[in-house]
Amino acid sequence: MHQKAVIFGGGGQLGVELCREFERRKWTVQRFDRHSLDITDAARVEEAIAKTDAQVVLNAAAYNQVDIAEKEPLAAYQANALAVRNLALACRQTGAQLVHYSTDYVFDGTKGVPYVETDTPHPLGAYAVSKLAGELYAQAYLSDALIVRTSGVFGPGGMFTPRGNFVELMLRMAKANSPIRVVADHVASPTYAPAMASRTADLVSQNQRGLFHMGGGQPISWFDYAKLIFDLAGLKPSLTPTDEREYRTAARRPKFSALSNSKLEGAGIAVMPPLREAVQEYLASREHVTAHRSS
Ligand SMILES: NC(=O)c1ccc[n+]([C@@H]2O[C@H](COP(=O)([O-])OP(=O)(O)OC[C@H]3O[C@@H](n4cnc5c(N)ncnc54)[C@H](OP(=O)(O)O)[C@@H]3O)[C@@H](O)[C@H]2O)c1
Secondary structure, three states: OEEEEEEEOOOHHHHHHHHHHHHHHEEEEEOOOOOOOOOOHHHHHHHHHHHHOOOEEEEOOOOOOHHHHHHHHHHHHHHHHHHHHHHHHHHHHOOOOEEEEEEEEHOOOOOOOOOOOOOOOOOOOOHHHHHHHHHHHHHHHHHEEEEEEOOOOHHHHHHHOOOOOOHHHHHHHHHOOEEEEEEEEEEEEOEEEOOOOOOOHHHHHOOOEEEEOOOOOOOEEEEHHHHHHHHHHHHOOOEEOOOOOOOOOOOOOOOEEOEOOOHHHOOOOOOOOOHHHHHHHHHHHHHHHHHHHOO
């Protein structure tokens, strides 16, 4: 049977990789970015899903502005929760499987070791609440939804998006010669978008459903992550560690939100690439883009 997928949020870091990966696997992909379809528009979502008659609908669209969400919680809830309800209802009508992404921030960070799928969520801020609500809508309306929680996503698409990613932020600050202070007391598992896309496609081809964690595999503090980026980029900016008491943000964030990939690996999905390799690959694609632009 010819395989068709609809991808929402196709302009984001993960969205571009999902399009690439499913097309590489010879799926017919209908891609929507925010400009072509806003997922908060229930009627347009329903029409798009019904028209394409796809077996799989992937939602990589999200409101990811964790701090701004504290001031505008409704905007976060509309995109991350109510829009997922729209997608789930539309999938239920056509029988398509929904693949949806969520976040390590559904946890409060007090566990101290990587979180597994059976751990109880306890979101600390408006963004995290909205993402957890999105998971619940998907699970409430669909029995076969695949929900993938991830952490600190970075991918080449972030070179071109307004929000970018942590690697881009660090490189930008180094270029500006700004002194850089990064929290050393918060730990996550930064995740490489191309690796996520290929493992998502593997999960889909295995007909998996339910909740999976897909983190970068290596718990690392944001400070050590910044150090790794600068080492690999051959830069020596003024980088000093700070902590959450000194570096205040509008939203509370979990101190330790690394995700365990044990369920994913137990399902036979390839181990995520080591963070060092992923950052190296990211920087190589960055160089390639820069060289292309200047030629
Ligand atoms: N980035 C992270 O560090 C991180 C961490 C944990 C989990 N996640 C999750 O991983 C998934 C992929 O994230 P990502 O890093 O690829 O995010 P991203 O690069 O910010 O991409 C998200 C895309 O969604 C679009 N979008 C926002 N609201 C929309 C709407 N109402 N309708 C249609 N499109 C909309 C954005 O468009 P605009 O740019 O125009 O807003 C953007 O293109 C998301 O579910 C995210 O919550 C990400």
